[in-house]
Amino acid sequence: MTAQDLAQDNRLGEKKWRRRSLWALLVLIPLTLAVEAYDSVKALLVDNDLFERRVAWGESAHFGGSDWKLTDLRGAFGMKNLPPGTVPVLADFAVTVGNPDLQNLWLGCKVMLIDAEGRRWLPTSAVRLNAPDNVQTCISAIFSGAKTGDVLNLRETFLVPKDVTNTIRPAVGVGSERPYFLLFQMEKD
Amino acid sequence: MRRLANLVLLLVAVALCYGLQMSKPHYADLIGPIPVRGKVGDVVVGRSFEVRVEKVQFARKLRADRYGETKVLTTGGVWALVTVEFAARDASTVVSTASWRGPTRLTYDHTERLSFINNGFLPVTVDPGLQKKARLVFEVRPEEVGNATVLISSKLLAALDSQAEISIGPVAASSDGMPAGTVDTLDLTQPVDGLPK
Amino acid sequence: MLADFTKPLGLTFRLWWRFWPQLVAMVLLGIVGGDLFMQIAARTAFVNHMAGLALLTLVALTQLIVTVAMFQMLLPALPAIRAAQEAARGQTSGETGAETSSGASRLARMVSVALLPFFAYYAAWGFLGDTVRQYSRVTLDMAPFGEGAGNVLDVLDSRWLIFSVVISWLVRRLAQAMQKRGGAKSFWQIVVVICETNWIFVGLYVISRWKDDIVGWIMSRNIFPTLQAAAHGVANPVSTAFADPMVPVEVTSIDTSTKLIALFFFMLLPVIWLVMTALIYGYDVRDDKGLLRVHERVERLGARYRTIPKFMRDFVEHFISGYRSRYLPIANGVRITLSSGVVLMLTLIVGYRLIDWLAAWAWLGMTRIIGPHDLDTWQVLSEGVSLLFGSAFQDSSTGILVEPLRICFLAAILETAFALPKRRAVEIAQPAGPAGAAQDA
Amino acid sequence: MLESARSRLKAWAAAGIGTAAAIAVAGVLGAFEARHAQVPVLAPANPIETGQWLLQPVKAYVSSEKYIYGTLRKPGAKALVFELDMTNRTATSTKDYFELLQANQPTIDPATKPYIVLTRDGTLSPELHPGMTERMAYIWDLPDGAAVPASLDLNVMSKIYKQRDNLYGLPGWFNPSAIGTLDVPVGPAPDNAEGQP
Missing domain, CATH: 1.20.5 (Single alpha-helices involved in coiled-coils or other helix-helix interfaces)
Structure with missing residues (x-):
């Protein structure tokens, strides 16, 4: 039992x-x-650049210790020696340096174009356009020794298919801000 | 009788275990690339890029420009030249490795002897929506030419990323052992996309 | 004969169905605990290699406690094993009360009694190497360029390791003394267990490494290459000849004897696990009288042993006494294993390896279902796949879908083995009796 | 009580002596390990099989050219060149030949890394492909004013193939060990100074 x-x-x-x-x-x-x-x-x-932070046209955003502003986005039509159906696109930014420790804050700086479908283009080396002396790229600016208050003129060149030129928006990601990145809106948005 | 039956069972078990031991995937297989298969002419769509093999040529020698001087490159085997067209899918990317896997699974990496050419050869930067032609160049033993597979991936040891595996199909051999249609010299001095440099 | 094959399989699934929530929970606890201790050990290793190695003991201990606990959970559903345990405990005393004692003290008793022999066996068969491997990987990950830490395992070659063993041995003595004095008994019991595992871990692992050195040294003598070359020629007549379609040396360099040895150990491992299972369940079978009586010669040896001066006997016993009682269950386990019949053994070997094989293919299948992603994403996804099917490195099978099945399978095989001789005895007594079928009801 | 204490003391002493003896034995074994390295002398005329490679020594010479197979020398500096035919015996392209030959020469600092060049076109350390024999040159820079050695004394190293390494379980070639020494006479520099770019 x-x-x-x-x-x-x-x-x-x-x-x-x-x-x-x-x-x-x-x-x-x-x-x-x-x-x-x-x-x-x-x-x-x-x-990774995963979550966008939208910046309205004409406004600047504090990002990676500095203030970023998109000044221009335009296509360079009519260039020769390019594959048919493609167009170079120039994105210009004016960045007011806040924290000058760019080598840490801007590490892995990545400027890209994003279209309506979410496809991303990185700067190209296939097209070389003449630029004024004071224009830098994001990577070269890291080593420029810029001080607080300096305004950097950044320009990146891309090569994109002609049919996406209407929907592409420039975006910026830096190491210190990931997973967030800036997505700049255009005037017409 | 019972002993014999046991012996037979033991042998069967040993054979089974041998099979299990041989066919068990290990770490290298588990994290290996994920194949996307196709054949010459197909658009093979991987995760980060798509690729189409246009043509495969064979040559005894290659002619190429090196720092403004024309060089002729010989080989102990045969040069296999694969003309491909790439396009990126969701984002700009770099295709940097390719190899030629022969019918007996000998793997011939993309040659390093043409690294002085910086356009139209690996590594190739590709952007979404923009086709880009390139040449893949391998040095192979002539008998590894037929029924081979060209493996293309964005980087070496791309764990669990897609790898394009394009089968070349049978290639007839001529009397001297070289693949049929082998030319003496192929000219690499002209850009692959026909655009001036 | 067919029953030998089908009964353990049926029992495996019944055990799994009855106990899966407990088993899975236990596996998860083991994963979290092991990972935590591994992180602590690896971080400590950056400060001091020796301390890191000592803390690694906790990882191995966690793994073993989880394994032992999982086997113990299945016990209520294993009547034949329980009957054997009762029989070994001695019906005269009738101490069924021990079963109902509180959970904590039962666990402490189980750990202290069942774990250590199991651990020694586990270490002796080189399973600790897997833990050490994980440890090297984790420390390597933490210092990708090898700065600071260097090779954290260099202490294994250091003679200072002896001190680590001596210290843990001294702490163990202290803990034992404290335990005798009373007070927080179970706490001191745990300290004793940790110290013992530490010195078994360090001691056995180092001995196994030094053993390799010694074997390597013997192998490097001049006689051996000659023998080896001869054996090579016999086993591999083809590879020494040059074949024209090029066969890569990866294929030819692994000769038939290496393959055979690998296959032998591949098939032996399930048997070792069965013995370890027997060890876990058979922890009460510690009486060596039965075994001593097996051979008169051994008995005479025992008598002669008693004539050795006492201090020598103390010395020997100091090193061996614990192990005599510990290794006896192994002897018993082997006896059980060997007497349980060819079909059951082969079922064990093939079944165990099949679980292993299916887990690996399930891992591969999952990668194909999930598809290609970039490395960062796959790092995250692989944690999920590993949780289901075990680590991709395949040196610790801790997937929640695999490990419970493996434990149930081993327990089912052992249960069948224990039930077998009894069934046969019943069959002999009453030839037509369906007693065997009634047993697994 | 006293009896027991003395017995225990003796046990401790015995244990101590035993441990010391064990450590001593291990130490002696270690010492033997270091001393026993005695490897055979290989004949330069015969092919040499290492794990991954099949080697056929060709010639060794000292050159004072500015360019030897594309590698640049300081004015007046000399280099010791060893040419050999190398065949990759493995299933994949590899350049795992940096540790293959180790100079054992008093005139060459063993830490000096040689240039390893494909003699066909002077490509610096390219991958060599399965089953394809290539002539390679190992070029050691000689220190300024060093005497020209009469012979080149090399250690030939070999690795063994493991299907799974201990750490990650990946296949590869491990555990380099010397399979023999090779003594190649150093001849005069060849007249046809090849390899200039």
Whole structure:
């Protein structure tokens, strides 16, 4: 009899533990995933431009310690020696330097064009256009030794298909601000 | 009788285990590239870029410009020249590695002897919506030419990224062992896309 | 004969169905705990390599506690194993009360009694190497350019390691003394366990490395290459001849004997795990009287042993006494294993390897279902896949879909093995009796 | 009580001596390990099989040219050149030959890294492809004013193939070890000064 009672006891205990474990799984599975994936998620966020911050036309935005303003976005039509159906696009920014530690704040600086479908173009090296002396690229500006209050003129050159010129918007991402990036709106938006 | 049955069972188990041991994927397989297969002429769509093989040529020698001087490059095997057209998909990207995998799975990496040419050869920068032609150049043993596969990926050791695997199909061999249609010299001095430099 | 094959499979799934929430929860606890301790150990290693290695003990300990606990959970559903345990405990005393004692003290008892022999065995078979491998990877990840830390495992070659062993041995003595004095008994019990695992971990791992050195040294003598070359020629008549279609040296350099040895160990590993299972369940089977009586010669040896001067005996016992009682269960485990029949053994080997194989293919299948992504994204995704099917490195099978199944399978095989001789005895007594079928009800 | 204490003391002493002996034995074994390295002498006329490579020594000479196979020398400086035919025996293209030959020469600092050049066109350390024999030149810069050595003494190294390494479980070539020494007589520089760009 006692043995049977014992068996019944054990059986009940097991049921209880089964129920408890099921509830525990609800906590443990997300917890384990969080603990295991913490470093990877952090790396994913720090390395990629994922979430946009929109900047209205004509306005400037504080980003990576400085104030960024889109001054111009235009196509350089009529150039020779380019594949048919393509057009070079120039994006000009005026950046007022706030924190001059650009080598850290602007690390991995990436200027791109994003179209309506979310496709991204990086600056090209296939097209070289003459530019005034005071114009720099984002990367060269990092090493320019700019001080607080300086205004940097940045220009990046892209090569895009002709049919996307109406929908492309310039965007900027820097290491210190990722996963956020600036997406500049145009006048007509 | 029972002993014999046991012995047979043991042998079956050993064979099964050998099969399991041989066919079990390991770390290198688990994190290896994910193949996207196609053949010559197909547009093979990978994650970051798409590629189409236009033509495959074979040559004994290559002529190329090096710092303004024309060089002729010889090889111990045969030059395989694959003309491809790339396009990026969602974002501008760089295609930087290619290799030629022969029928016996010997793998011939893209040659490093043409690294002085910086346009139309690997690494190639490609942008969304813009087709770009390039030449892939391999040095291979002549018998590794037929039924080969050209593997193209954006970077070396691209873990769990897509890799275009384009099968070349059979190539007839001529009497001297070289693939049929092998030319003596191929000229690489002209840009692949026909545009002036 | 077919029953030997189908019964453990059926039982595996019944066990899994009955206990999966507990088992999965346990695996998850093991993953979180192990990961935590691994991080602590790796970070400590940057300060002091020796301390890092000592803390690594906790990782191994976590893994083993989880494994042992999972096996213990299945016990209520394993009547034949429980019957064997009861029998070993001795019906005369009838101490079923121990079963119902509080959970914490049961765990402490289980850990202290069942874990250590299991751990020693685990270490002796080189499974600790996996933990050390994970440790090297984690520390390497933390210092990608090798700055600061260097090779954290260099301490393994240091003779100073002896001090680490001595310290943990001294702490263990202290803890034992404190335990005797009373007070926080279970706390001191845990300290004892950690110290013992530490010195087993460090000691056995280092010995296994030095053993490799010694074997390597013997191999490097002049006699050996000659023998090896001869064996090579016999086993590989083809590769020494030059074949025209080029066969890469990766294929030819792995000769038949290497392949055979690899296959042998591939098939041996499941058997070792079965013995370890037997060890976990059979922790009460520690009486060496039965084994001593097996051979009269051994008995005589025992008598002669008693004539050795006491101080020598103390010395020997100091090193061996614990292990005599620890390795006896292994001897018993081997006995069980060998007597359980060819079909059951082969079911074990193939089944165990099949689980392993399916897990690997499931991992690969998941990568194809998820498809290509950039590396950063896949780093995150791979954590999820690893949670399901175990690490891609395949040196610790802790996937929540794989590990419970593996444990259930091993327990089911052992249960079948324990049930077998009894069934046969019943069959002999009453030839037509369906007693065997009634047993697994 | 006293008896027991003395016995325990003796046990401790025995344990101490035992441990010391074990450490001593390990130490002695370690010392043996260091001393036993005795490798065979390889004949320069015969092909040499290392793990990944098949080597056929061709010639060794000292050159005072400005350019040797495209590598630049300071005016008046000399270089020791060793030419050999190398065949990649593995399944993939590789340039794992930097540790293959180690100069054992008093005139060359063993830490000096040689230039390794493809003699066909002077490409600096290119990948060599499976089953394709190429003539390569190892070029060591000689220190200023060093005497011309009569022979080049080399250690030939080999690696072994592992299907899975200990750390990550990836296949590869590991554990370099010397398979022999090679003594090549240093001849006069060839007249046809090839390799200028």
